[in-house]
Amino acid sequence: AVEVVESGGGSVQAGGSLRLTCVASGSSIYRRYTAWFRQAPGREREALASIYHEAGSTYYNDSVKDRFTISQDNAKNTVYLQMSSLKTEDSAMYYCAAGPVSAYWYDPSGYLWWGQGTQVTVST
Numbered sequence: 001a002v003e004v005v006e007s008g009g010g011s012v013q014a015g016g017s018l019r020l021t022c023v024a025s026g027s028s029i030y031r032r033y034t035a036w037f038r039q040a041p042g043r044e045r046e047a048l049a050s051i052y053h054e055a056g057s058t059y060y061n062d063s064v065k066d067r068f069t070i071s072q073d074n075a076k077n078t079v080y081l082q083m084s085s086l087k088t089e090d091s092a093m094y095y096c097a098a099g100p101v102s103a104y105w106y107d108p109s110g111y112l113w114w115g116q117g118t119q120v121t122v123s124t
Helices: none
Strands: 003-007 010-013 018-025 033-039 046-052 057-060 068-073 078-083 092-099 118-123
Touching: 003 092, 018 033, 018 092, 018 118, 033 068, 033 078, 046 068, 046 078, 057 068
Parallel strands: 010 118
Antiparallel strands: 003 018, 018 078, 033 046, 033 092, 046 057, 068 078, 092 118
């Protein structure tokens, strides 16, 4: 089994930056991708970015690709989400998820393991 734990959330002013960290423990042949999702109150869960561990290939939601960067340190089983030029609408709970992925990187059903989330609040 795999456990993923997020950290790095917090409060930041608009225009600022944050780096989220997702550490995976345990191993599985199905942990091929790790992604970041977010969900704000009253809104649907949104896929932000995903990374394919073996090749380092990255995938982004068009809405954040110019501001967010996903990266990994395979030796540490860690995935990062660097967020810059943050906006108030980026405020949400951010989740890390890992899994084999279905047909689409942004499909939540393709991720088997989910963290508890880390809150990001962006204020003016």
